[in-house]
Amino acid sequence: MVTPEVPGGEAPLGADSEVGRLRTVMLHRPGPELKRLTPRNNDRLLFDGIPWVSRAQDEHDGFAEALRSRGVEVLYLTELLTETFASDLARHHAITTTLNGLHLGDTLRDYLARFLGECSPADLTGYLTAGIRNDEVRGGQGIVTALLPSDDFLIDPLPNLLFTRDSSVWVRDRVAVTSLAMPARRRETQLTELIYTEHPRFAGTRRIHGWHHEHVEGGDVLLLAPGVIAVGVGERTTPAGVERLARQAFHADLAHTVLAVPIAQERATMHLDTVCTMVDVDKIVMYPNVADSLRAHAVTVADRSGEGAHELVLDVAPAEPFLVAAAKAMEIDTLHQIDTGLDPVTAEREQWDDGNNTLALAPRVAVAYERNVETNDRLEDAGIEVVRIAGSELGSGRGGPRCMSCPVSREPLPVD
Numbered sequence: 001m002v003t004p005e006v007p008g009g010e011a012p013l014g015a016d017s018e019v020g021r022l023r024t025v026m027l028h029r030p031g032p033e034l035k036r037l038t039p040r041n042n043d044r045l046l047f048d049g050i051p052w053v054s055r056a057q058d059e060h061d062g063f064a065e066a067l068r069s070r071g072v073e074v075l076y077l078t079e080l081l082t083e084t085f086a087s088d089l090a091r092h093h094a095i096t097t098t099l100n101g102l103h104l105g106d107t108l109r110d111y112l113a114r115f116l117g118e119c120s121p122a123d124l125t126g127y128l129t130a131g132i133r134n135d136e137v138r139g140g141q142g143i144v145t146a147l148l149p150s151d152d153f154l155i156d157p158l159p160n161l162l163f164t165r166d167s168s169v170w171v172r173d174r175v176a177v178t179s180l181a182m183p184a185r186r187r188e189t190q191l192t193e194l195i196y197t198e199h200p201r202f203a204g205t206r207r208i209h210g211w212h213h214e215h216v217e218g219g220d221v222l223l224l225a226p227g228v229i230a231v232g233v234g235e236r237t238t239p240a241g242v243e244r245l246a247r248q249a250f251h252a253d254l255a256h257t258v259l260a261v262p263i264a265q266e267r268a269t270m271h272l273d274t275v276c277t278m279v280d281v282d283k284i285v286m287y288p289n290v291a292d293s294l295r296a297h298a299v300t301v302a303d304r305s306g307e308g309a310h311e312l313v314l315d316v317a318p319a320e321p322f323l324v325a326a327a328k329a330m331e332i333d334t335l336h337q338i339d340t341g342l343d344p345v346t347a348e349r350e351q352w353d354d355g356n357n358t359l360a361l362a363p364r365v366a367v368a369y370e371r372n373v374e375t376n377d378r379l380e381d382a383g384i385e386v387v388r389i390a391g392s393e394l395g396s397g398r399g400g401p402r403c404m405s406c407p408v409s410r411e412p413l414p415v416d
């Protein structure tokens with residue numbers, strides 16, 4: 001359950017929908033890690049271009065300002081991380097997990113452990129997020145430094161930290177620290193897990209997943225309604241990942257139905273939130289080119305007499321059209337679809353530019369990239385207020401307002 005608000009205190013942690021009034025959100029302002037992108041490494045680092053960093057920062061500041069001007073508290077991931085590093089234990093943990101890659105060798109690993117161990121919390125955040133290249137180390141010289149190319153990263157930069165929704169997702173009052181599938185992103189959740197474990201703001205928060213578990217990415221997790229979670233299964237979230245998440249959610253009484261939604265294994269549709277996002281309690285903006293083929297298996301608990309989450313007996317229903325299965329689980333007549341774009345070509349262009357990837361600030365109020373003109377018009381025609389933000393540079397990482405934000409606190413939806 002989302003806990004009731006403490007008068008005068010911070011907003012209670014958690015979210016039970018994608019559209020309850022947004023109170024607190026975690027963002028990552030793009031920083032030096034984006035300056036590491038080159039035409040030779042951008043594919044591996046999952047960017048489709050080389051962003052103009054200062055413009056991306058301006059756009060991101062515009063996004064944060066749009067949220068603040070509507071009463072949303074903005075937390076920044078790197079500030080939380082630096083505060084987390086006030087703890088010696090957290091620093092030690094971060095350094096050890098970062099350096100356990102097999103490409104380093106003992107000489108370099110020992111040197112880097114000492115070097116990072118002596119850094120200030122802010123510098124440590126900088127190195128762990130922007131990475132370290134072979135030609136930047138001042139010690140630890142030996143076989144590895146001599147033989148690795150000078151521009152190889154000893155610690156990889158994390159340009160996709162920008163997409164904070166992928167690295168954690170709240171389900172009611174618990175947080176799922178996710179387990180990212182792509183090698184370029186695996187380290188991100190070692191950092192988010194530390195924040196949620198060690199930062200005083202999150203003291204006592206219970207977790208329902210972790211970076212060492214089966215792959216689940218937050219972009220695939222949609223809280224369709226209190227008790228109903230849709231999870232995309234494709235390039236990023238594996239069938240085993242959904243199973244673990246569903247078991248944990250059922251066991252902790254966070255949900256009664258999980259819809260497992262297979263999605264095409266393509267770059268344009270890497271996460272479920274590239275295909276659809278909620279903009280009202282019963283409205284979803286959706287890519288029409290896949291809407292007809294999108295299907296879902298409703299997963300429920302058939303028998304909960306066993307002890308632990310792993311002993312729940314799950315029922316997996318045959319696949320049904322997504323909108324049908326969703327409406328049933330949400331106990332509403334219809335989940336109304338608002339189409340991306342106008343015609344199939346505009347839809348394809350605006351889907352690519354994250355037209356579906358909206359962030360709801362409240363029922364019928366959503367943040368969207370301004371460039372998706374046709375989709376935004378359609379949202380307005382359907383009675384949704386659209387808060388438009390610039391995203392020409394931000395978009396080169398293939399993510400929109402929803403991927404770039406992890407809602408940490410939303411008001412529960414009014415019960416009618």
Ligand SMILES: NC(=[NH2+])NCCC[C@H](N)C(=O)O
Nearest residue numbers: 046163219271397398399403
């Ligand atoms: N939830 C999302 N759709 N996130 C988009 C993530 C984009 C990022 N460049 C990646 O490939 O992982």
